[in-house]
Amino acid sequence: MKKNLITSVLMTVVTTLLFGLLFPLAVTGLAQVLFPKQANGELLTRNGSFIGSQLIGQPFSSSGYFHSRPSAAGTGYDAGNSGGSNLGPTNQSLIARVQGDADRLQAENPKFPIPPDLLTTSGSGLDPHISPEAAEFQVPRIAKERGLSEDRVREIVRQHTESRQFGFLGEPRVNVLQLNLDLDQIAPKRP
Amino acid sequence: MTANGWLQILLLLLVVLLITKPLGAFMARVFSRERTWLDPVMRPVERLIYRLTAVDEDHEMEWPEYALSLILFSAVSMLVLYVMERVQQWLPWNPQKLAGVAPALAFNTAASFTTNTNWQSYVPETTMSYLTQMAGLAYHNWVSAAAGIALAVAFIRGIARREQKTIGNFWVDMVRGTLWILAPLCLVGALVLVSQGVVQNLKAYDTVQLVDPYQTPQLGADGKPVNGVDGKPAMQTVTQQMIAQGPTASQEIIKELGTNGGGFFNANSAHPFENPTPLTNFLEMVCILAIPSAFTYTLGKMTGSPRHGWAVWAAMVVLLLAGVTTAYWAEARGNPLVTAAAQHGSQQNSSLQQGSLQLDSLKYASSHAAGQSIGNLEGKEVRFGVANSVLWATITTDTSCGAINAQHDSFTPLGGMVPMINLMLSEVIFGGVGAGMYGMLVFVILSVFIAGLMVGRTPEYLGKKIEAYDVKMAMLVILIFPLVILVLTAISVLFNFGTSSMANAGPHGFSEVLYAFSSAVANNGSAFGGINANTPWYNISMGIAMLLGRFMMILPMLAIAGNLAGKKHVPASLGTFPVTGPLFTVLLISVVLIVGALTFFPALSLGPILEHLLMQAGKTF
Numbered sequence: 001m002k003k004n005l006i007t008s009v010l011m012t013v014v015t016t017l018l019f020g021l022l023f024p025l026a027v028t029g030l031a032q033v034l035f036p037k038q039a040n041g042e043l044l045t046r047n048g049s050f051i052g053s054q055l056i057g058q059p060f061s062s063s064g065y066f067h068s069r070p071s072a073a074g075t076g077y078d079a080g081n082s083g084g085s086n087l088g089p090t091n092q093s094l095i096a097r098v099q100g101d102a103d104r105l106q107a108e109n110p111k112f113p114i115p116p117d118l119l120t121t122s123g124s125g126l127d128p129h130i131s132p133e134a135a136e137f138q139v140p141r142i143a144k145e146r147g148l149s150e151d152r153v154r155e156i157v158r159q160h161t162e163s164r165q166f167g168f169l170g171e172p173r174v175n176v177l178q179l180n181l182d183l184d185q186i187a188p189k190r191p
Numbered sequence: 192m193t194a195n196g197w198l199q200i201l202l203l204l205l206v207v208l209l210i211t212k213p214l215g216a217f218m219a220r221v222f223s224r225e226r227t228w229l230d231p232v233m234r235p236v237e238r239l240i241y242r243l244t245a246v247d248e249d250h251e252m253e254w255p256e257y258a259l260s261l262i263l264f265s266a267v268s269m270l271v272l273y274v275m276e277r278v279q280q281w282l283p284w285n286p287q288k289l290a291g292v293a294p295a296l297a298f299n300t301a302a303s304f305t306t307n308t309n310w311q312s313y314v315p316e317t318t319m320s321y322l323t324q325m326a327g328l329a330y331h332n333w334v335s336a337a338a339g340i341a342l343a344v345a346f347i348r349g350i351a352r353r354e355q356k357t358i359g360n361f362w363v364d365m366v367r368g369t370l371w372i373l374a375p376l377c378l379v380g381a382l383v384l385v386s387q388g389v390v391q392n393l394k395a396y397d398t399v400q401l402v403d404p405y406q407t408p409q410l411g412a413d414g415k416p417v418n419g420v421d422g423k424p425a426m427q428t429v430t431q432q433m434i435a436q437g438p439t440a441s442q443e444i445i446k447e448l449g450t451n452g453g454g455f456f457n458a459n460s461a462h463p464f465e466n467p468t469p470l471t472n473f474l475e476m477v478c479i480l481a482i483p484s485a486f487t488y489t490l491g492k493m494t495g496s497p498r499h500g501w502a503v504w505a506a507m508v509v510l511l512l513a514g515v516t517t518a519y520w521a522e523a524r525g526n527p528l529v530t531a532a533a534q535h536g537s538q539q540n541s542s543l544q545q546g547s548l549q550l551d552s553l554k555y556a557s558s559h560a561a562g563q564s565i566g567n568l569e570g571k572e573v574r575f576g577v578a579n580s581v582l583w584a585t586i587t588t589d590t591s592c593g594a595i596n597a598q599h600d601s602f603t604p605l606g607g608m609v610p611m612i613n614l615m616l617s618e619v620i621f622g623g624v625g626a627g628m629y630g631m632l633v634f635v636i637l638s639v640f641i642a643g644l645m646v647g648r649t650p651e652y653l654g655k656k657i658e659a660y661d662v663k664m665a666m667l668v669i670l671i672f673p674l675v676i677l678v679l680t681a682i683s684v685l686f687n688f689g690t691s692s693m694a695n696a697g698p699h700g701f702s703e704v705l706y707a708f709s710s711a712v713a714n715n716g717s718a719f720g721g722i723n724a725n726t727p728w729y730n731i732s733m734g735i736a737m738l739l740g741r742f743m744m745i746l747p748m749l750a751i752a753g754n755l756a757g758k759k760h761v762p763a764s765l766g767t768f769p770v771t772g773p774l775f776t777v778l779l780i781s782v783v784l785i786v787g788a789l790t791f792f793p794a795l796s797l798g799p800i801l802e803h804l805l806m807q808a809g810k811t812f
Contacts, residue, residue, distance in 0.1 A: 001259065003245070007362060008263040010244035012271055018240075019333040019369065020326030024441035027381045031391035031440065034382065039391045041436055041464065043399070050399040053434055055388050055463040060403045069573070073458075075407045080316055080396060080433040082458035084570040084598035086721030088699035089526045090802055092811040094569065094601075098529050103536035116525075119533050120568040123461030123580075123597045129573040168198055170469025171576035180402060 044181070052177050053079075057128040060180060064145040066130070066138050068176045069117055070101065073125025085121045105137075112137055129173035132161050146187040156182060192523045196578030200515060203473065203582065204508065207480045211504065214481060215488025221371040222344045222364060223493065233370045240366055251357035254753025257345055258746055260361035261338055265742075268334060269305040273297050275327045276319075285320035286395035292318060299730035304331035306741035307339060307623060309446070309453030309593055309716035310707075310733060312725040316435035316456055321393055328453055329442040333369055336449025336482075339625030340368040342745060343486055344493075346629045349752030350653055351494045353760045358752050372482065373448060380444040380478060388467035389440040397434045404430040439464055447478035450623040452593030452716040460583070460596040461572055472579055472596060479592045483621035486628040494653050498771035503631060506779040510620040511589050514609045518581040521606035523566040528806060567606065570598030581606065588613035591623030593716030600694070600703065600719040604806060607702065608799035610717065614709040615795075616787040617672050623714065629748050633665045635770070636751065638782045640665075642768040651767050654760045661754060664747040671743045673790040675736050676708045680794065683708070688728040694721025697812030698805065702798035707733065712740035 031039040042054040052058055057068050059076040071077045072085035087094035098119050105114045115134040135157045143150040160179040163172050220227050241248050252260065276292035279285060292300065296312055303310040304327070313319070319328065341364035348358045385391050408416040409425040419425035439455040443465050446453060460466040466475060484504065491500020566577040575583070580597035587594055588610035599607050613620060619631040636652060640662050643650025650657040683689025683704045693700030703719040710717055711733040718724070724733065769775060 001263075004256070004260045005263050005267075007244050007246055008260070008267040011240075011246075011264060011362065012268045014240055014243050015334055015369070016268075016271070016326055016330050019374075020330030023333075023374070023377070024325040024329065024438045027378070027385075027441040028391050028393060028438055030382060031385040035385045038388045039385050039440075040394070041390050041392075041397065041434060042388055043397060043434075050397060051402055052399045052432065053397075053463075055467050056432070056434055057463075058401055058403070058432060059405050061405045062403050065403050075429065076405070077432060080435050081314060082316070082435075082456050082462050083314070084458065084461070084601060084720065086598055086600040086694055086719070087569065088600060088695035088697075088702075088719075088721070088802075089567070089569075089603050090528065090697055090699060090806050090811050091695050095528050095532050095811055098532040099535075099537040102533050106536055114533055116529075116533065116566070116568045117573050119529070121570065122572050123570045123595070124456075124458035124463060124572065126458065126463055127572050127574075128463055131573055164195070165469040168195060168202075169473055170574050170579065173573045177402065184402075 044177070046181070051181075054175070054178065055128055057126050058177050060176065063141060065180045065183070066135060066142060066176050067118070069127055069130060070097070070119070070121045071125040071127075072121040077126060079126055082124050082126055084123045084125060108141055109137055128175050128177060130176055132157070132172050132174055135161070135174045135179070142183070146183065148187050156186060192519055193578065196519065196523075196576070199473075199578055200519075200582050203476055203480075204511075206477055207484050210477075210481055211484045211488050214485035215500070216492060218372060218485055218489045219492040221367050222489070227371065229371055229375065237366055237370055241362075244362070246360075246362040248360065248363050250360055252360055253356045254345075254358055254749045257358055257361050258749045261342070261745065262742065264334075264361075265305050265338070268331065269301045272304060272327045272331060273301040275323055276300060279320040279323045282320065282322050284322035284325070284393060286393070287320070289318060289320050295727050295730040296725055299734040300328075302734035302737045303716065304328050304451075304453060305335060306714050306737045307335035307449070307451055307591060307626065308711060308714040308737045308740075309451045310711055310718070310724070310737065311453055311716070312730055312733075314457040315454060321437050324442060324455060325438055329445060332442065332445040332449045332451040332453065333373060334365070336445070336451060336624045337365045337368040337373060339623055340372070340482070341365045341625065342749070343625035343628035344489075346632055346748060346752045347490050347493045349755040350632075350655060352756040354758070355756050356753070358749075358756050373445065376448055376478075376481075377441075377444045380448065380474070381440045383474065384440045384443055384471055387471045388463070389443055389471065390436055390464045391438055391440040392436055393438060394436055396436055399432050399434060401430055401432055404428050435464075443475070444478065446594060447475045447592065448482065448624075450479055450483065450590045450592040452587065452591075454594065460594045461598070466596055469574060469579070472575055472583070475594070476583060476586055479586055479590050479594070480621055482624040483590055483627045486625065490628065496653055496771065499653065502771050502776045503635065503779070505773075505776045506783070507589075507620050507631070509776070509780055510616075510783065511585065514589065514613055514620070515582055515585040518585055518602075518606045518609040519578065521603045521609075522577050522581050524603070525566045526569070526603050526806070528809065528811060529567070529569065567601070567603050570601030572596065584610050585613065586621070587717055588715060589618065589620035589622070591618045591626055591714050591716075593710065595717050598720055599706070599717060600721045604699075604799040604803035607719070608795065611702070611706050611709060611795070611799065612787065612791070614706070614713045614715050615673075615676075615791045616783055618713050618715060619783060626714065630744070633668045633748060633751075634783050634786075635779060636661060636665045637669070637786075638775070638779045639768060639770065641782060642778060646766070646768070648766050651761055651763070652770065654763065655755050655758050656761055661751050664751045664754075667747040668744050669786060671739065672712060675712045675739050676705075677794060679708045679732055679736055680705050683728070683732075688726065692723040692726055692729060694723065695812070698798050698802040699812070702802065705794055705798050708736055711736040714740050
């Protein structure tokens with residue numbers, strides 16, 4: 001008993017040093033040398049200041065920008081407080097939220113059915129992507145606001161559409177932040 | 192359901208199948224203390240650790256000493272974690288100046304990580320300093336996984352050894368598990384994750400200027416909107432986004448490989464910094480299944496019956512496929528209430544009354560036939576879609592991982608019932624690292640016993656007679672498990688201190704509580720995340736439930752191991768029930784399902800099953 005208790009204490013100290021400190025610090029050192037951009041969150045700069053991370057979604061509400069999915073993180077895309085809505089399938093608030101968003105979106109583009117990702121919050125609340133269908137759904141609005149032809153906007157969307165990784169992993173998707181930044185470059189006319 | 196979805200699911204199982212034999216054989220060599228290619232590096236480190244910690248590596252333990260060593264080690268390291276949480280404000284690597292953790296939450300978290308559960312009643316990015324995450328939480332990811340591996344190895348030795356009293360040395364098994372198996376895989380895996388975009392740094396959180404600032408109602412100190420001078424809700428403009436950072440990859444890899452599951456961020460593996468691409472998602476799923484799957488081969492190898500190992504593997508895969516098929520079907524079909532709301536907006540109420548709900552769903556579905564399949568995307572990420580979300584949800588609860596890449600709380604009732612049932616089958620479908628193996632072996636013993644009863648002979652298992660003592664201990668494991676879950680769930684739904692934490696009304700609120708205690712006792716850690724578990728009742732009751740779920744399973748299990756080790760070998764005869772073929776696999780599956788179903792069906796019918804029926808009838812809460 002006593003011998004094993006002493007070993008327990010010593011083992012806690014030694015393994016904490018090894019796996020609780022040495023390992024994460026070694027990985028940090030290696031990561032900062034080998035993959036400095038990725039290890040620090042793939043931050044994007046414009047005019048010398050940070051304007052976001054390539055991996056973290058942002059809220060877009062102006063009509064001249066492609067909109068992200070609804071978000072349940074904080075007041076929306078709070079990357080210091082990630083999380084989902086956790087609304088259950090029979091929750092009245094979920095149905096009411098979808099109804100409200102559906103009314104708004106259908107008024108904006110009555111021709112197409114609304115892509116489901118535009119009506120649902122993501123698991124992280126920080127989803128950087130929308131589906132290609134959700135981008136297509138917004139093309140008429142963007143074209144009008146930016147003074148571009150719909151085909152030109154589609155072309156820009158296509159450039160930002162990622163297919164499945166290696167052709168089969170995951171789902172096709174469009175990075176909203178990068179798409180909007182590119183849009184600002186090409187047609188900087190702000191609404 | 193799509194062909195591509197199934198391709199991804201089957202590809203994962205294929206990769207897991209391919210690594211089972213090489214990794215399992217390697218583990219058998221490590222724990223039989225045979226030479227491996229890692230010895231030149233690891234042997235000196237191992238010897239140094241034993242010298243520093245006063246371990247005699249040639250000492251063999253009987254089961255009570257083995258159990259005592261585990262319990263003492265768990266107690267000491269749990270206490271250290273508790274203290275570390277409480278005083279983190281005075282320790283280094285706390286760039287966000289986070290305060291010390293409150294006592295009840297610190298206890299819950301310490302119990303949670305010591306028992307390999309990784310239930311999280313807190314939001315990590317606003318609660319835990321980098322030091323607490325690295326040296327406290329991630330540290331326990333290492334040692335609780337290594338302890339699980341050690342216990343499974345001890346159990347296998349109990350089966351394999353003949354007329355001996357000892358089952359190995361806990362310290363040696365644990366140290367060899369970390370150095371030979373976890374450490375090399377984690378080092379390589381962490382760097383691969385970083386290369387894909389998983390962050391790994393010690394800097395303060397970044398603040399970025401939003402491209403498109405937005406207006407949001409101003410909230411007062413009580414969290415409610417405040418009104419401006421004109422009586423309308425006051426608005427504020429949000430111009431910045433704070434982005435949480437930290438040493439994530441080094442924790443992410445052991446979190447999956449050790450089937451721990453405690454997220455570095457609140458959104459866990461749904462967070463783009465923990466799981467940025469479909470490739471990281473795939474690799475993390477492989478890591479979750481790797482060691483539990485390999486253990487079936489280690490079992491076969493160390494007991495001299497490889498075909499028995501594969502028979503157990505087959506039972507696990509069949510149960511996994513049954514779960515993922517059900518969940519995939521339910522989630523791809525989607526939520527008819529949301530589908531109707533999506534098509535009709537606020538006018539849907541009239542269509543509900545006309546009972547045309549299902550027709551509308553069909554119309555909606557066919558209009559999307561060419562695009563991404565619809566389905567329930569609430570709580571799911573676009574990059575993963577429905578297939579990868581249900582696959583992850585199934586394997587994270589088949590094993591004792593509990594990491595999530597989608598919010599189980601927002602799954603459809605039947606889709607969410609699959610992870611819940613996986614927990615209730617006490618995580619034997621691959622199961623936790625080590626924990627799944629010894630959990631399944633308890634069911635194996637029960638299956639052999641039932642087969643013995645059917646033919647009227649004393650049951651035998653791999654040359655060992657299974658007698659009253661072994662079966663009593665096995666039943667103890669099987670009975671304590673539902674007892675703790677159901678009693679604590681029942682107490683919680685009877686009193687306000689339990690029901691006030693529910694985030695959803697109706698049967699879904701009950702499901703949240705039932706899931707929480709199933710997750711705690713099964714040492715899983717995933718949640719129907721809406722439930723507010725950061726209350727005195729849930730922090731303390733779940734903390735105790737996690738400790739019972741870990742140690743009250745381990746003690747009877749080690750008692751069986753010790754008892755089996757001392758028995759004589761009985762050569763197989765015509766009357767021996769073979770544990771190698773499909774017949775055994777089918778019997779094992781049946782026993783797992785029957786025990787689970789008989790115990791939990793009434794509770795499930797009050798939760799997910801009732802909710803499914805009400806959802807079909809168009810009812811909301």
